Amino acid sequence: MNFDLSEEQEMLQETVRQFLDNECPATTLREIFDGEVGFDPALWKGMAEMGLAGLHLPEEYGGAGLEVLDLALVSETLGYMAAPGPFLGHALAGLAIACGGSDAQKSKWLPKLATGDALATVALAEEGGAWLPDQWSVPAGASLSGSKKHVIFADHADLIVVGTAGGGLALVERDAKGLEIKPIDSADRTRRLCEVILADTPAEALPDGEVAATRLRDAALVLLAADAFGGATRLVEMSVEYAKTREQFGVTIGHFQALKHQLANMAVEIEPSRGLYWYAAHALDHVRDEAERTAAIAKAHITDRYMQIARDAVEAHGGIGFTWECDVQIWFKRAMFDRAFLGNPALHRERAATMAGW
Amino acid sequence: MDLSYGEELEGYRDEVAKFLNASWPLKGDEAKLGWEEQAVRFRERAIEGGFLCRNIPKQYGGSEQEPDVLKAQIIREEFGKAHAPMEPRGIGTMMLVPTLLERGSEWQKEKFVPATIRGDLAWCQGYSEPGSGSDLASLKTRGELVNGEWVINGQKIWTSGAQSADYMFILVRTEPEAPKHAGISYLLVDMKQPGIDVRPLRQMTGGADFCEVFLTDVKTPEDWIVGKRGEGWLVSRTTLKHERNSIGSTQQTRALFSGLVQLAKERNIDGKPAIQNADIRQRLAALEGYVKAHQYAGYRTLTKDAKGESPGTITMMNKIISTNIGHDIARLAIDLLGEDGLLDAGGSGMAAMMSGGHERWISHYMYSLGIAVAGGTANIQRNVIGERGLGLPRDAAAERSSK
Ligand SMILES: Cc1cc2nc3c(=O)[nH]c(=O)nc-3n(C[C@H](O)[C@H](O)[C@H](O)COP(=O)(O)OP(=O)(O)OC[C@H]3O[C@@H](n4cnc5c(N)ncnc54)[C@H](O)[C@@H]3O)c2cc1C
Numbered sequence: 048m049n050f051d052l053s054e055e056q057e058m059l060q061e062t063v064r065q066f067l068d069n070e071c072p073a074t075t076l077r078e079i080f081d082g083e084v085g086f087d088p089a090l091w092k093g094m095a096e097m098g099l100a101g102l103h104l105p106e107e108y109g110g111a112g113l114e115v116l117d118l119a120l121v122s123e124t125l126g127y128m129a130a131p132g133p134f135l136g137h138a139l140a141g142l143a144i145a146c147g148g149s150d151a152q153k154s155k156w157l158p159k160l161a162t163g164d165a166l167a168t169v170a171l172a173e174e175g176g177a178w179l180p181d182q183w184s185v186p187a188g189a190s191l192s193g194s195k196k197h198v199i200f201a202d203h204a205d206l207i208v209v210g211t212a213g214g215g216l217a218l219v220e221r222d223a224k225g226l227e228i229k230p231i232d233s234a235d236r237t238r239r240l241c242e243v244i245l246a247d248t249p250a251e252a253l254p255d256g257e258v259a260a261t262r263l264r265d266a267a268l269v270l271l272a273a274d275a276f277g278g279a280t281r282l283v284e285m286s287v288e289y290a291k292t293r294e295q296f297g298v299t300i301g302h303f304q305a306l307k308h309q310l311a312n313m314a315v316e317i318e319p320s321r322g323l324y325w326y327a328a329h330a331l332d333h334v335r336d337e338a339e340r341t342a343a344i345a346k347a348h349i350t351d352r353y354m355q356i357a358r359d360a361v362e363a364h365g366g367i368g369f370t371w372e373c374d375v376q377i378w379f380k381r382a383m384f385d386r387a388f389l390g391n392p393a394l395h396r397e398r399a400a401t402m403a404g405w
Numbered sequence: 406m407d408l409s410y411g412e413e414l415e416g417y418r419d420e421v422a423k424f425l426n427a428s429w430p431l432k433g434d435e436a437k438l439g440w441e442e443q444a445v446r447f448r449e450r451a452i453e454g455g456f457l458c459r460n461i462p463k464q465y466g467g468s469e470q471e472p473d474v475l476k477a478q479i480i481r482e483e484f485g486k487a488h489a490p491m492e493p494r495g496i497g498t499m500m501l502v503p504t505l506l507e508r509g510s511e512w513q514k515e516k517f518v519p520a521t522i523r524g525d526l527a528w529c530q531g532y533s534e535p536g537s538g539s540d541l542a543s544l545k546t547r548g549e550l551v552n553g554e555w556v557i558n559g560q561k562i563w564t565s566g567a568q569s570a571d572y573m574f575i576l577v578r579t580e581p582e583a584p585k586h587a588g589i590s591y592l593l594v595d596m597k598q599p600g601i602d603v604r605p606l607r608q609m610t611g612g613a614d615f616c617e618v619f620l621t622d623v624k625t626p627e628d629w630i631v632g633k634r635g636e637g638w639l640v641s642r643t644t645l646k647h648e649r650n651s652i653g654s655t656q657q658t659r660a661l662f663s664g665l666v667q668l669a670k671e672r673n674i675d676g677k678p679a680i681q682n683a684d685i686r687q688r689l690a691a692l693e694g695y696v697k698a699h700q701y702a703g704y705r706t707l708t709k710d711a712k713g714e715s716p717g718t719i720t721m722m723n724k725i726i727s728t729n730i731g732h733d734i735a736r737l738a739i740d741l742l743g744e745d746g747l748l749d750a751g752g753s754g755m756a757a758m759m760s761g762g763h764e765r766w767i768s769h770y771m772y773s774l775g776i777a778v779a780g781g782t783a784n785i786q787r788n789v790i791g792e793r794g795l796g797l798p799r800d801a802a803a804e805r806s807s808k
């Protein structure tokens with residue numbers, strides 16, 4: 048019985064954190080956040096060089112052969128640092144191909160994805176909050192027509208894994224005929240979204256697309272939960288730090304019990320869920336019969352906590368907390384993203400209820 | 406990360422299961438005894454086998470095993486499955502015994518520990534006073550050394566189980582000139598003596614589990630002090646630590662939650678099982694998020710303990726987390742009871758009208774509040790988390806009054 052991280056896993060988190068401390072300090076984060084494109088190729092290249100692009104891909108294709116838990120640990124650290132970039136979509140696309148692709152598809156794409164030489168993303172959502180495989184309606188086939196929403200950095204992707212009717216997946220390449228990509232203004236400016244329109248666009252289905260799509264969904268839920276845990280933890284730390292420095296009535300505001308209790312409540316809301324996302328991630332590779340439901344609960348629970356903590360953090364900072372200039376808003380918007388992406392908490396709670404046979 | 410216990414520990418699990426198979430429930434003539442008597446005999450054998458009272462030395466009636474949190478967990482799991490009795494759950498075994506083992510003198514351990522873990526001695530905790538609750542260190546009950554014995558005068562309140570206790574462990578002020586925390590001593594007192602007047606207090610639940618205790622020239626021998634004069638505050642901290650751990654158990658929370666799910670299956674809303682109601686499903690699933698987070702935080706704590714590493718701030722949070730979950734479960738349960746929530750739990754109330762024990766939810770609705778107060782209120786927990794956990798400055802008023 049060892050419900051804890053290995054030394055290698057702790058080191059992985061530490062390395063990613065140090066890299067971002069150096070390569071994406073607050074000023075850089077702010078530039079990217081405020082910038083027009085929101086995509087920093089050098090930063091992503093650096094992350095890929097550290098092995099983050101292929102962490103979970105099989106070693107025979109140049110990946111590191113690690114598990115969903117390791118991806119989730121990276122996700123926590125990225126959430127903690129509010130790291131801008133395409134990690135989430137890229138990781139999920141690779142995971143789907145590794146799980147459901149043909150040998151030819153794997154050989155063609157995974158080595159490039161593992162090094163980061165090619166960037167991939169996933170196109171899941173359709174009009175009306177249709178996020179999940181059984182809700183997809185773009186008809187499967189040798190060419191696809193329809194439109195997909197909320198595709199992370201589709202405008203920079205070489206490859207898009209598209210969800211199709213019946214819960215399958217298909218690959219669409221960057222310059223494919225009839226593919227139109229429209230960047231849209233998204234609240235979270237660290238993970239920009241696009242609309243993807245397909246008009247008779249050539250596509251190649253993944254042979255085991257249905258299995259891959261459910262794994263993709265569950266892994267995505269876990270990665271969002273992990274990101275939320277990291278982000279919420281950071282917001283508690285930022286708010287506590289602020290309470291130790293900001294003075295009113297002649298003392299630091301952390302002296303005031305009302306604020307102290309708010310901060311304690313924020314900590315109590317988030318700290319216990321570390322183990323919840325760990326377990327959900329671990330289950331995806333080791334406790335298959337619990338994986339789907341635990342992922343749903345983890346996503347609903349932790350992203351809900353993140354959103355509330357983000358609201359509390361704004362309040363704890365007073366007027367400055369409400370400004371564009373204050374960094375809290377960056378995490379606040381990531382919380383909005385984590386909560387809404389792939390469906391709100393209510394959707395996943397209802398799924399959890401159904402899966403329990405309630 | 407590896408959630409299996411490994412070969413060696415699974416071997417140990419088999420050993421525990423084999424013991425239980427042979428020993429619980431009791432067989433032959435012994436099976437006809439009452440549950441309590443059966444439990445006493447079973448516990449003796451379980452101690453002999455090294456399964457209970459593991460951290461208590463053999464000379465004090467324990468089984469003196471190498472500390473091993475994983476084995477302890479396996480024992481809890483297997484005993485739970487077999488519905489076999491664990492150590493008696495009184496305040497004596499949970500709070501006094503660990504304190505005596507850590508701070509008591511040799512004769513105190515010999516006299517009190519074996520009898521307490523056998524369940525022969527019942528204890529009560531005399532800390533709170535009418536004027537001293539959260540600010541416990543302001544307590545006023547006096548202890549004076551007169552002709553080689555302590556003479557105690559004052560009043561305690563909210564003393565759980567005082568009406569049936571053999572002894573009390575009590576905090577009294579022995580050094581009135583010293584600063585507040587340094588003037589307190591920790592004494593053991595025989596409850597069966599003149600000068601002790603126990604008056605049960607009726608709780609909102611209708612029962613009377615706690616009491617007022619008036620002490621007038623109550624006597625206790627000079628050496629019935631635990632630790633030195635003026636060290637009582639420190640000694641009492643050992644006890645409170647144990648109380649927090651015992652309240653923060655994730656297993657109780659999970660059991661309560663599965664009871665709630667069961668309740669939702671048995672109750673109806675609009676003529677259909679409540680579990681099919683969209684709002685109830687949302688609330689149950691939302692609650693389960695907290696329950697599961699608490700559960701896995703428990704796994705992590707267990708692992709950290711086993712490795713001898715600190716689990717961090719989570720240890721300070723367990724009481725408030727389980728209290729919060731208990732409140733949420735209570736609120737949902739009372740909604741599920743609907744109009745039956747108008748009834749009292751006992752008498753001609755709900756117990757009489759319903760089968761299936763649903764009346765316990767009416768009691769739980771109220772008891773969950775008692776738990777929030779007993780052993781340090783939620784606000785006091787938040788102070789601890791804020792100050793010791795997050796490193797925020799100490800409360801100005803508390804700072805002043807501790808001088
Ligand atoms: C069911 C039950 C069983 C109990 N059993 C025992 C027992 O066996 N032995 C025993 O000695 N005691 C026992 N107690 C007493 C318990 O420990 C006290 O009730 C508790 O410590 C609170 O003290 P109080 O009742 O004086 O409330 P107070 O301290 O007066 O608190 C009243 C309110 O003020 C708040 N408050 C007080 N100080 C602060 C502060 N500094 N900051 C913010 N808020 C504050 C509290 O949080 C609370 O909400 C029991 C209580 C209950 C409910």
